[in-house]
Amino acid sequence: MMRRNTSRSYGSIARSFHWLTALVVLANIVLGLTAVRLPMEALEAKVQLFSLHKTLGIAAFAIGLARILWALTQPKPVPVHPDRPVETLLAEIMHWILYAALVLVPLTGWIEHAATDGFAPILWPFGQGLPLVPKSTLVASVMASIHHVFAWVLIGAIALHVAGALKHAIVDRDGVLARMLRGRPAGTGAIQRHLAPALMAVTVFAAGAAFAIATRPDDAGPSAVLEQAASQWQVIEGELGFSVTQMGSEVQGGFSDWTAAISFDPDTGLGEVEVTINMDSVSIGMVTNQAKGREFFDVENNPVAVFHGAIRPDGVRFIAEGPLSLKGHEATVALSFTLQIADGIATMSGETVMDRRDWNIGQGYDDESSVGFPVALAVSLSARQ
Template identity: 70%
Template sequence: MRQNTHDRYGSVARSLHWLTALIILTNIGLGLLANRLSMEALETKILLFSLHKTLGVMAFAVALTRILWALTQTRPAPLHPERRAETFLAETVHWVLYAAMLMVPLTGWIEHAATEGFAPILWPFGQNLPLVPKSPDFAEAMAQVHHVFAWMLMGAVALHVAGALKHAVIDRDSVLARMLRGAPAGKPLQQRHLRPALAAVAVFAAGTAFAIAPRDHDPQPAAALEQAASGWQVQDGTLGFSVVQMGAAVEGGFSDWTAAIEFDPDSGTGHVDVTINMASVTIGTVTDQAKGAEFFDVAQHPTATYSADIRPEGDGFVAEGPLDLKGQQVPVTLSFTLDIAQGTARMSGQAQMDRRDWNIGQGYDNESSVGFPVQLQVDLTATR
């Protein structure tokens, strides 16, 4: 029998229940294992997170299907409605489970879409979501909500399993059999109360408030660099980079940098000195790892500098000079275009680099996890 009745679950509801349980329990294990795995096993960590995210999307789809199916069905009555406290707790846990089955994968999906790269979802439909901006701050907020909701889901699953075991071992009734093989149990109820649903809403409201509350231990931002004296003053600009990770381009950047620019428009020659606050780097969900000793080693090398001479070349210009990064000085050629009008210069440039030249990511000596080439992109507006 596919349909539910007042005293039993149909085959569709039971199948969706156990499929949801299998996916959720598997995904909880994948998530916990991936979180605990060290960055020394980055390839395995990325693979586990990719599987976790892919199963999360599947869990969302299955849970949504299950809920939509349940809305069209008769809901079997509680077996012991006279046990009011127990029934209230059981129904509250059910409401929390239903909400968590949707909200946990959804918040994780939104976090993934709001950040750059790291462990792509293993499907051909892209990594973004409509209306979700690329924002490290928003991604971090969603990560906190996802984390809290995940623990709420695990707590609800534990209570749900404990309740089922109580019915099977202590009460020895037909609650578990009703979901295992569709055994009839329970009598029709004349009325159901909304209090368990309202209690579940309160639980999620409290969880959300806890997740987004400010943390006293949140790290303070690094002190900003002082503006450099310059013939041309940078008014705004971006300093970004991209690298291929697990076959997908990942974009990052530095929010704090200065440039002292001397440039003669008549001859097209000049000089630039750039200082970068390495603690200002962001690169999606792997920002903390990027700051670590294996990559930029921000603690030991808090700044990077680039000192280059500017000259015309072809239809544009180049800046050539050493980039001092992580204790290594390596020549870098930056090709750029320049448009100057009424004392305002707009520049856009690119440079191709190899991370190995600066001993970045030495432990990742093949491109299966992190590519060797790094594309640097600079855009700025300056006035004099």
């Protein structure tokens, strides 16, 4: 059994790469499509399928790179029908598209995963991030759209590739399929190399990326932005974030649009605060849309959350305590925070832990196997009087 290619046949290594790639890619397509179609009510199964999909995707990426590197060291068998230039050109274009897709489809999915936190981890011990890939909802959104389009390009190319192989086997009976199955020699003439098929493949993926970016869902921000609240202390900058455990992994989220009306007497340490949160501004990586849905924040019916807190000293720290109205429910929250005032600027940093069940959030998840009960809230801001 010849391991290396000849001008008329594929060696055993190239054939093994071909069929291993086919097995892994087809299995991963099934996993991905199944995971996407599972409802959020089946969150545990959905996360497990996505984890398998991502892990197998990295395996496909590694196999694809190895296959391409091996192909670069081998002669490419000659066309079986050099007298059919259009058919030969189309076959070459499909091969270039398939080779490119073996790298680009898993790579875009990997970058999307690395730009988010927590959801459906890759099943390996080497971490979830990638060098030079920031944690960014924009990067994740763009890569998700490109990954989706590239995946359908791959599926279409596979369908055409299989159709062509069946035509050669059933209609032409010319030995093309046997060349990849058993290494049987076929074809005559000289090895031909053309730049046009590679350029066509580049064009397909460039057009696909442009289409994906142009048609991706608008995630520029919430549809309505809150007006700045009248306040004794005006917020200069701040962050409002939270974290929750999902399937054993911590997931980070936050709100980009919120206001705070603050009155505070530095001499007594007493004051009041009213925080208004635009719930449509929530971001929590790959599950943002689910977080906005009826089972969680129900943003459509409850677009705003409001916290009224009384501020008082608590040793060397302070506490803002009062009701949080969220999703039509109200419960008391006590936020412990540090405060420093210098040159007329107040800087605070606080945190608390809440129970999502107090606001009927995630009511379909009545245990912590999928989504934890505790939600850690973190607030930091600077304000000027």
